[in-house]
Amino acid sequence: MNRYLLKFEKTGQLRYTSHLDLLRLFRRTFKRVGIDLLYSQGFNPHPKMSFAQPLSLGYTSIGEYLEIETRMPYNESFLVDSMNSSLPYGVKVLDCREIPDPRKTAASLVRWADYKVRLPEGHAFPTDLQLRLFLDQDAILVSKRAKKGKEMVEIDIKPMIHELQTAFDDDGKLVLKMKIRTGSESNLNTELLLGSLFDFSGIPLEKYEPQIMRVEMYREDGRPLSSIE
Amino acid sequence: MKLDQQLEKLLPLVEKPGRYIGGELHSVVKDEEGIVTRFGFAFPDTYEIGMSYLGLQILYKVLNDMDGVYCERLFTPALDMEEKMREEGLPLFTLETKTPAKELDMLGFTLQYELCYTNVLNMLDLAAIPLKSCDREERDPFVIGGGPCSFNPEPVAEYFDFFVIGDGEESLPAICRAHANWKERQGNRNEFLSTISKLPGIYVPGFYQPVYQKDGRLESINKNVPDAPERIRKCIISEMDEAPFPTKPIVPLIEVVHDRSVMELFRGCTRGCRFCQAGMIYRPVRERSKDCALDLIEKQLCSTGHDELSLLSLSTSDYSDFVDLATELVRTGKEKNVAISLPSLRLDNFSFQVLNEIQGYKKTGLTFAPEAGTQRLRDVINKCISDEDIYNGMRQAIELGWNSVKLYFMIGLPTETFEDLDGIAEIAKNIMAIYYEHNGGRRGGKFQINVSASNFVPKPHTPFQWVAQDSPELFREKHHYLKDKFRKIKGAQFSYHGTEASQIEAILARGDRRLSEVIYKAWKTGCKFDGWREHFKYDKWIEAMNDSGLDPDFYTSGKVSEGDVLPWSLIDSGVDDAYLQSEWEKAVMGQQTADCREGCTGCGINRYVRCEREGTK
Numbered sequence: 001m002n003r004y005l006l007k008f009e010k011t012g013q014l015r016y017t018s019h020l021d022l023l024r025l026f027r028r029t030f031k032r033v034g035i036d037l038l039y040s041q042g043f044n045p046h047p048k049m050s051f052a053q054p055l056s057l058g059y060t061s062i063g064e065y066l067e068i069e070t071r072m073p074y075n076e077s078f079l080v081d082s083m084n085s086s087l088p089y090g091v092k093v094l095d096c097r098e099i100p101d102p103r104k105t106a107a108s109l110v111r112w113a114d115y116k117v118r119l120p121e122g123h124a125f126p127t128d129l130q131l132r133l134f135l136d137q138d139a140i141l142v143s144k145r146a147k148k149g150k151e152m153v154e155i156d157i158k159p160m161i162h163e164l165q166t167a168f169d170d171d172g173k174l175v176l177k178m179k180i181r182t183g184s185e186s187n188l189n190t191e192l193l194l195g196s197l198f199d200f201s202g203i204p205l206e207k208y209e210p211q212i213m214r215v216e217m218y219r220e221d222g223r224p225l226s227s228i229e
Numbered sequence: 230m231k232l233d234q235q236l237e238k239l240l241p242l243v244e245k246p247g248r249y250i251g252g253e254l255h256s257v258v259k260d261e262e263g264i265v266t267r268f269g270f271a272f273p274d275t276y277e278i279g280m281s282y283l284g285l286q287i288l289y290k291v292l293n294d295m296d297g298v299y300c301e302r303l304f305t306p307a308l309d310m311e312e313k314m315r316e317e318g319l320p321l322f323t324l325e326t327k328t329p330a331k332e333l334d335m336l337g338f339t340l341q342y343e344l345c346y347t348n349v350l351n352m353l354d355l356a357a358i359p360l361k362s363c364d365r366e367e368r369d370p371f372v373i374g375g376g377p378c379s380f381n382p383e384p385v386a387e388y389f390d391f392f393v394i395g396d397g398e399e400s401l402p403a404i405c406r407a408h409a410n411w412k413e414r415q416g417n418r419n420e421f422l423s424t425i426s427k428l429p430g431i432y433v434p435g436f437y438q439p440v441y442q443k444d445g446r447l448e449s450i451n452k453n454v455p456d457a458p459e460r461i462r463k464c465i466i467s468e469m470d471e472a473p474f475p476t477k478p479i480v481p482l483i484e485v486v487h488d489r490s491v492m493e494l495f496r497g498c499t500r501g502c503r504f505c506q507a508g509m510i511y512r513p514v515r516e517r518s519k520d521c522a523l524d525l526i527e528k529q530l531c532s533t534g535h536d537e538l539s540l541l542s543l544s545t546s547d548y549s550d551f552v553d554l555a556t557e558l559v560r561t562g563k564e565k566n567v568a569i570s571l572p573s574l575r576l577d578n579f580s581f582q583v584l585n586e587i588q589g590y591k592k593t594g595l596t597f598a599p600e601a602g603t604q605r606l607r608d609v610i611n612k613c614i615s616d617e618d619i620y621n622g623m624r625q626a627i628e629l630g631w632n633s634v635k636l637y638f639m640i641g642l643p644t645e646t647f648e649d650l651d652g653i654a655e656i657a658k659n660i661m662a663i664y665y666e667h668n669g670g671r672r673g674g675k676f677q678i679n680v681s682a683s684n685f686v687p688k689p690h691t692p693f694q695w696v697a698q699d700s701p702e703l704f705r706e707k708h709h710y711l712k713d714k715f716r717k718i719k720g721a722q723f724s725y726h727g728t729e730a731s732q733i734e735a736i737l738a739r740g741d742r743r744l745s746e747v748i749y750k751a752w753k754t755g756c757k758f759d760g761w762r763e764h765f766k767y768d769k770w771i772e773a774m775n776d777s778g779l780d781p782d783f784y785t786s787g788k789v790s791e792g793d794v795l796p797w798s799l800i801d802s803g804v805d806d807a808y809l810q811s812e813w814e815k816a817v818m819g820q821q822t823a824d825c826r827e828g829c830t831g832c833g834i835n836r837y838v839r840c841e842r843e844g845t846k
C-alpha cells in the first residue's frame with residue numbers, strides 16, 4: 001500500500017472556500033497531474049484521500065495535512081513538485097512523507113493545534129494580566145449550541161487550552177497565539193475561545209475582525225503530525 | 230479605502246464568500262498595460278448558476294484570446310452580500326481584478342431567462358451606472374444584451390445600449406475591434422452605436438421608435454436614424470469545428486450547480502417542436518465532428534481534472550456519429566474514472582445500452598419528456614413520439630432495472646382539453662401496469678414515477694407566438710385536476726410549477742417596450758431573483774403593471790401578437806414568418822411536420838446558411 005501524508009498551506013482568498021471545496025480541489029488536481037489515487041470499491045467509487053482535520057471557512061493555515069493512497073509508489077519530492085505545478089494560487093504543498101504501514105490515520109492522531117490570531121491595525125489585545133486572570137479562573141465557562149438540537153449548553157473550556165499568550169510575529173505585529181484542543185475527540189472552537197476571552201477582558205470584537213491562522217497540528221505527545229518515526 | 234480592503238471586511242460576514250473572490254484555475258489575469266477594451270461579462274444570477282453556463286466559458290475565452298481585450302466576470306451578489314455592499318458603499322465589481330463595473334468599457338449581460346430582468350437593473354444600480362441608455366454619459370460603459378431573450382429584447386430595450394443577436398463568437402470580437410478603432414479616433418457614444426449598428430446582428434434599440442395603436446397593439450416601429458438597418462439578422466457561426474471552444478475552462482473553487490466538463494456537440498435541432506424557442510432560434514443544426522469533439526473533451530478533462538463530463542445539445546441522440554461517440558465516451562469514462570452524463574436521449578435500444586453501461590448499478594436519472602398526454606396534442610405541438618415509443622422505452626428501462634423515471638409534461642398547450650390531461654395520468658398508470666406485469670403481476674414494489682408539469686409559455690419566434698396563455702386560474706384548476714387524479718395512482722408523484730411566475734414570464738417574453746417601466750417599478754418595489762420561487766413577488770409585479778396602466782391579459786391573451794407588427798418584428802431569427810404561420814395552421818389541424826433530416830421543410834434559414842443535416846436521414 002502506498003500512503004502519503006502531504007503537508008500544505010491554504011492562504012489568501014482561498015480561505016473563503018470550504019473544507020469540501022478544498023477536497024474537490026485536491027481531487028481534481030491529482031487528476032490533472034496524473035497522480036493515480038486508489039479508488040474505493042463499490043457503487044460509487046471515490047478516491048482515497050482525507051484531511052487530518054477540517055479547517056473552518058475563513059481561516060488560513062500553514063499546517064494542514066492531507067492523507068492519500070495511491071495506486072503505485074511515487075517519489076515524495078515528485079509528488080510535491082507536480083502538485084505545486086498545478087495547484088491554484090493559495091494552496092501549496094510544503095512537504096510529503098510516506099506513511100509506514102500499518103499505522104493509524106492522520107485524522108485519528110490529531111490532538112492539539114497552534115493558532116495565531118491577528119486583529120485589524122490598532123485593535124486592542126488583552127493585556128498579559130488579563131490573559132493570566134482569564135486562565136486563572138477555576139473554570140472557563142462558555143455556552144455553545146449542543147451538537148444536535150437548539151438548546152445552549154455550558155461547558156468548561158479551561159482543560160482545552162494548553163497555551164494562550166500574545167507575542168510579536170515575524171513582521172513585528174502583535175498576535176495572539178494559542179495551543180488548543182483540536183481533533184475528532186475533543187475540539188475547541190477558536191471563535192468560542194476568542195469571544196469568551198475578549199468578553200472577559202472587556203474588549204469589543206466584531207465577527208469579521210480576527211484573522212485566524214492554523215500553524216501546526218500535534219499528537220497527544222506534542223510532536224507535530226508530520227513527524228513519522 | 231480600496232475596493233478589495235472593503236471587500237475583505239465583508240467576506241467574513243456573508244454566506245458562501247467564495248462566490249466573490251475570483252482566483253479560480255484558468256481565470257485570466259492580464260497586464261492592464263496595453264488593454265484597450267475592458268469587457269465585463271455579466272450573468273444576472275448567482276455565481277453558482279452563472280458558472281454552470283457554457284456560453285460564459287466560450288465567450289470568456291473568445292474575448293480573452295484577443296490582444297488588447299480583457300474580459301472579466303460579474304454575477305448578481307446574493308441578497309446578504311447586496312445588503313452589505315450597499316451599507317458599505319461597495320459598488321458591483323469584477324471578480325478578476327475587483328474593478329468597479331462602472332470603470333469598464335463594456336458590460337455584456339447574457340439574458341438566459343426573462344425572469345432575470347430585475348437582476349439586470351439591480352446590478353446596474355449596484356454599479357452606479359445609469360439604468361437607462363439615454364441617461365448614460367460618455368464615460369459610462371456600453372451596456373450590451375445577448376442570449377436567447379435578446380430575440381425579443383423590447384421589454385428591456387431602454388436599459389441596453391445595444392443587443393447582440395445570435396451566436397456571439399464572431400460578433401463580440403467584431404464589436405471589440407470597432408471599439409478599439411473608435412477609442413483611437415476619440416469618437417462619441419452615439420457615433421460608436423452608429424458604427425456598430427452596421428455590423429451583423431447588432432440591434433441598437435435607441436435607433437427605433439415603436440408606435441402603438443389605441444388598443445395597445447403595435448402600429449409600426451419607426452427608425453429614428455435614417456441609416457439604421459431595416460431588420461437585424463441574427464449572427465450564425467457556420468463551422469463548429471473551427472469555432473472557438475474552451476479547452477481550459479475556468480474551474481470554480483466552490484461548488485456550483487454543474488461542476489463538470491461540458492461538450493457542446495451541436496447547436497440547433499431539426500425536430501421542430503412547435504413550442505420550443507431554442508429549436509427555432511438556434512437553427513440550423515451545426516455539428517462538431519466526432520474527432521474534434523473527442524479531442525476537445527480530452528483536452529478539457531486534462532486541464533481541469535473534472536470527474537464528470539456532460540454533453541450539451543437539444544437532442545443528443547440526433548448527433549450523426551452518436552453511436553461511435555457514445556461508445557468511445559463510455560470507454561474513456563471507465564478508463565479515467567470520469568462519470569459521463571448524457572442528457573436528452575431518445576429512448577431507443579442503443580441509448581439504453583449506453584445508459585446501462587455508464588450508470589452501472591446506480592440507475593438513476595432516467596428522464597423523458599413526452600410533453601403532452603395524448604397523441605392528438607403531441608401532433609399539435611409536433612413532438613413526434615407515440616404512445617408505443619413511450620411504453621416500449623419504459624418496458625426496456627424496467628427490464629434493465631431502473632426503479633424510477635421522471636416524466637416532463639407541459640400544461641396549457643394550445644388546444645389542450647381535459648382529455649389531454651387525462652392522458653398524462655393514463656401514461657403514468659400504464660407505466661405502473663408495465664412494472665406490475667414485469668413484477669409477475671404483483672402490485673406494490675418500489676417503482677417510482679415522478680411527473681413534473683411545467684406551464685406553457687408562448688415564446689416569440691415560434692409557431693405559437695400568437696397564442697394565448699392559460700390564465701393563472703385555469704392553470705390552477707388543471708393542476709388540481711391532475712393532482713387529484715394522481716392521488717389515485719400508486720407509485721406516481723405529481724409536481725408542478727408556480728402559475729404566477731409563468732404568467733409574468735409570458736408577459737415579459739412577448740412584451741413590448743412599454744414594459745420597461747413595469748420592470749423598473751417591480752424592481753423598485755423589491756423584486757429581484759424572480760426566477761427563484763422563494764424570492765418571487767407576484768403582487769409587486771401586478772401592482773407595477775397596474776401602476777403603469779398596462780393589463781396583464783393584454784400580453785397573455787395573444788392580443789399583443791395580433792396584426793403584422795410584433796414587438797420583435799425587427800429581429801430576424803432566420804426562420805420565415807410564413808413558415809411559423811403555416812406551422813401554426815398545421816398545428817391547429819393536428820398535422821405533423823417531419824424532422825428536416827428527412828428533407829427540408831422550408832423554415833427559411835437556408836437563405837442565410839447551408840443546412841448540413843438537411844435530408845441526411
Ligand code: SF4
Nearest residue numbers: 825829830831832840
Ligand atoms: S431550412 Fe430546411 S433543412 Fe434547414 S433548418 Fe430549415 S427546415 Fe431544416
